[in-house]
Amino acid sequence: MEQYSEKVMEHFRNPKNVGEIPDADGVGRVGNPTCGDIMELYIKVDKGIIKDARFKTFGCGAAIASSSMVTELVKGKTLEEAEKISNKAVIEALDGLPPVKRHCSVLAEEALKKAIEDYKNRQKDV
Amino acid sequence: MEQYSEKVMEHFRNPKNVGEIPDADGVGRVGNPTCGDIMELYIKVDKGIIKDARFKTFGCGAAIASSSMVTELVKGKTLEEAEKISNKAVIEALDGLPPVKRHCSVLAEEALKKAIEDYKNRQKDV
């Protein structure tokens, strides 16, 4: 077992933005119980800017911290900026993740991408 | 390593009958340096009775103790009695020997047998 960074522990201890957004503009759902963690990311978008982000996560400490961190990272960003947020950015913002836990940051990136995609799809439908 | 008995240690510490008998009536020499121990047993016989016995031994603690013990055992015995002294008797008299050291008692028995044989041969020659 490698240690978690203080930053990870902080976000695990007090995760930011937990919950759903009932009238979300985009929802990204990734993972499945057979392979491990499950993450749901909700975003609220106004004039191309992510005004709010929330998550629900079933997963280990790293998964919860990654979810919390990614919601923090996207808030206030334009969709273009948000789309560029990679799992590396999440890892960096968390001061690192143990190698076996890197996939959690990937899940966070994917959840974000899916939420933005979902938002875009809804815009098309309108 | 198994422990030596107190009796073995006693005979090792203060071996009895060390030395040669210059005018011995019989000499038994067994063992060779390639295989390990070497034992020489000298006996002095008078009217069929072993009056004196001495040894010289190159060998481990068990070999020295076995030599010492066998000389003690034969002194005062008739040749017939002495011929019956087996390695088992030596082991018993020593309160046991570790399994890997049993061969030392065999050597003592053989040295004794050879010394008696030598004595008998000399008698024939006369």
Place this chain on the structure above:
Amino acid sequence: MRVYLDNNATTPLAEEVKKEMADSAGIFGNASSMHKDGMLSRNLLEKARQKVSSGLGCSPDELIFTGCGTESDNIAIQGFLRGTDKKHIITSKIEHPAVLNVFKYLHNNGYEVTYLDVDEYGAVDPELLAGALRKDTALVSIMTANNEIGTIQPVKEISERIREYSKDIVFHTDAVQGFGKTDIDVKKMGVDMMSVSAHKINGPKGVGALFIRKGVKIKPVFIGGHHERGLRPGTENVQGIAGFGKAVEIAMAGMKEKNEKTGRLRDKLKEGIIRSIPNIKINGHPETVLPNTLNVSFRDVEGESIIMMLDMEGISVSTGSACTSGTLEASHVLLSIGLDHASAQGSVRFSLGVYNNEQEIGYVLEKLPGIISRLRDMSPLAKKSECK
């Protein structure tokens, strides 16, 4: 407050063991040396061998000391197979990695392996095992008690089935978890080889032992000097082994009472959890189970996050085996007893020890419900379960 409920992972050193080890720290000779320093070590070693073998019900010359339980398992299994041409071996699906991974290795290297299923409680069915025996079966290895869920196997019945079929098949049991927590007697159990480990019974880490019944021939796997009959070469860890001897001595004294006490505390914890937390499942056998072990699935939450939150409150527990923490797989034990992945991942093992008390259990029951509900609030699965 710090509450340690991870005694199946390892246990604190008993004070008497610490003392024994401190007392023997000055006895340093190589137990193989002829001189007095060697003799002093050899005497300590043989005194400890006496104690440990009496704890297993075997004779001292049927016991070798090893470096840990894993080593005992490997020497037993690989060592026995090095001396036979038979190529079929049998184990259960819920063995510790120290056995299971050896079988997997052997599977990939020319052996035919039968991995026996277990029932929903984790028990091996002796009849199922009997049916798997073959003319070319070399060895059967079934653990005495499971480390994750505590289920005790019907070792005696298994042994009887094996003997009925053939006198030649060797039966090994990994008793690393059973030793000290359930009745152990190699004769009554009818086993040919048994592995134990000191650090699970308040002894030192880095010492194990292997019982090898007289007449069972095994070959060394690690090869070197003649220590421990050449089966575990390497200068003997006299100080650690002396500590092991002492640990067995105190574990055996009043074992029944100690286990009854532990069992009462475990039951209190179990009932408290059932009462205060909905949507849970108790894993393992309801009766034939180690008195100290409680494995619980908390639906919709993940085990590691429970452990971390408990840790923040000063409570040490684990998801299954400490040996698989650091990997991502769900417990093979929990999957084998039929749990789905999410439940398997949401499981926590509480394993008590001789030093736990009522107050500690009360403290855990105070903290746990809040943690589970907090994590369920975070979980995307929780709402769905409610809908169902």
Place this chain on the structure above:
Amino acid sequence: MRVYLDNNATTPLAEEVKKEMADSAGIFGNASSMHKDGMLSRNLLEKARQKVSSGLGCSPDELIFTGCGTESDNIAIQGFLRGTDKKHIITSKIEHPAVLNVFKYLHNNGYEVTYLDVDEYGAVDPELLAGALRKDTALVSIMTANNEIGTIQPVKEISERIREYSKDIVFHTDAVQGFGKTDIDVKKMGVDMMSVSAHKINGPKGVGALFIRKGVKIKPVFIGGHHERGLRPGTENVQGIAGFGKAVEIAMAGMKEKNEKTGRLRDKLKEGIIRSIPNIKINGHPETVLPNTLNVSFRDVEGESIIMMLDMEGISVSTGSACTSGTLEASHVLLSIGLDHASAQGSVRFSLGVYNNEQEIGYVLEKLPGIISRLRDMSPLAKKSECK
């Protein structure tokens, strides 16, 4: 008075090591556990890994802890060979049984083995080794220094010959005796794997380590959990490993001065023996030899009886390896350097340690001549030598 001159068999625990181990006796978590108790153990483990690896000149992630030097040797040799198809291996005739007996086992199991001769001082000739290298050579194992006669091998030169021939051949060295008594640096020596053992440097018994250069792939021999990268599975002996770390730390501090002191005492003993006892032979290399080791053949007397008599006077020494006491064979090392059987059997190893002093050496020199002459008086060989 008790004088311990058997430090190549094992050494007494340093006081600082005892203290370190006593201090860490309360840190008991399983180093694999997530919780705080696990973390405390993990921290101790990694601190010790730092210390030991700095003693070897490697990086901490190139070092695994094992249960003894024998285990390190076996994991290195058997573990590496499990991952390659090449079938030729090279070693010397004077390796410790922990290497030599592994090679013999492999010899009987499909491997072609070259056992290199050594010269009259016990040194391997790098050119001879170079000539033995083949396209299918998988591994070379040559010890850093010999345990019986102390001869230090030209490891660096050997490594250079191997590299010149091929980059793929793996070079292991058993540095169990060299560590602490001669300069060790895995990089400068150019080795791929190195075995060491704590109890030879005033550390605890039951702990060893193996350096595995980054990029060298080895497979586990004992199989189980993921501890020590899966190469030495089993709950880590944290207390012992912490003691090892401390032992390395103190061994490395002022090593040069300590070895000079030991060397002076050894030379005093050697000169005293030469002066006072006729018909002897000093075995081992006159210069490239461990500073603490003195091996002497006393003509016409047998080693065990010398040892026993010295023991009765309070002096602990040994005939060759503690690992072969209890067997009847003459030392393979002494036979390999050309001694006849009788001389090989009449040899004694005096191996000094950091705690010996002048007075003790004086005491030995006082007792030894009388013992030898007493035994010679008993020996049937002595008179013949005189005749010659």
